[in-house]
Amino acid sequence: MTQIAVAQGREVYAFTRAGDSAAQQLAHQTGACWAGASDLDAPVPLDAPLIFAPVGALVPRALGAIDKGGIVVCGGIHMSDIPAMPYQLLCEERRLCSVANLTRADGDALMEIAAHTPLQTHTTTYPLEQANIALADLRDGRLAGAAVLTIHP
Secondary structure (H helix, E strand, C coil), rough: CCHHHCCCCCCCCEEECCHHHHHHHHHHCCCCCEEEEECCCCCCCCCCCEEECCCCHHHHHHHHHHHHCCCCCCCCCCCCCCCCHHHHEEEEEEEEEEECCCCCCHHHHHHHHHHHHCCCEEEEEEEEEHHHHHHHHCCCCCCCEEEEEECCC
8 A cells, every 4th residue: 555655646654563673664665664663753744654464553642643634544444442542532524444354346446546656565375274373473573475375276
């Protein structure tokens, strides 16, 4: 997504778990203008943070980092509970939404953009039998990029 956003002329600020220098390096390689830990303050007011981590505590931090009229987008299928937060974080037309359930049309639109955008993938492959290892590696930050499960006949 970083590569597409940059190709569209957007600035990307990437937040990773603290100490995950591999993910921060990948963010820079794919075009992010800044990368740092999610417990750091954003270097500028943000327009639209996308939260992919399943960590509800990131929602109030993201709302506090957006500019007036900004939107926080939760992109995961699962997330821990969002902690109580002051209503002030939603004032000044700030919004919070979830896009965990995309449509076929959303996928088609992404493929159309991808067809016209030079993209470089960053994947680590695992045999299907090692799916639990892949999940553990993702959860524990042992890989940067995407995990791909393969089936070998």
